[in-house]
Amino acid sequence: MPRSEASTKEIDERISWVLEHPTMSGWLKDALNSALDRNPIDVLNDLEILNHLLRARSDVLLRQTYGEASGKDGDLSDGQTN
Numbered sequence: 001m002p003r004s005e006a007s008t009k010e011i012d013e014r015i016s017w018v019l020e021h022p023t024m025s026g027w028l029k030d031a032l033n034s035a036l037d038r039n040p041i042d043v044l045n046d047l048e049i050l051n052h053l054l055r056a057r058s059d060v061l062l063r064q065t066y067g068e069a070s071g072k073d074g075d076l077s078d079g080q081t082n
Contacts (some may be wrong), residue, residue, distance in 0.1 A: 018024050030057045
């Protein structure tokens, strides 16, 4: 189902599932809990910043750990397609 078609109730059920799932990280649960009562525009802005910074940092750390990837544009996948 495309994001635009999901209702708030359906999305809240998905969030509840993550929050109740025992193997989900505490960091993720804390982020979800703190985002629920915030202004959605602020949440989206913060998500963009987190995505930009943490993705770049994680890519660098993975390259340092596993060596340069053969993929292009920082893609660390093995280049295989399904």
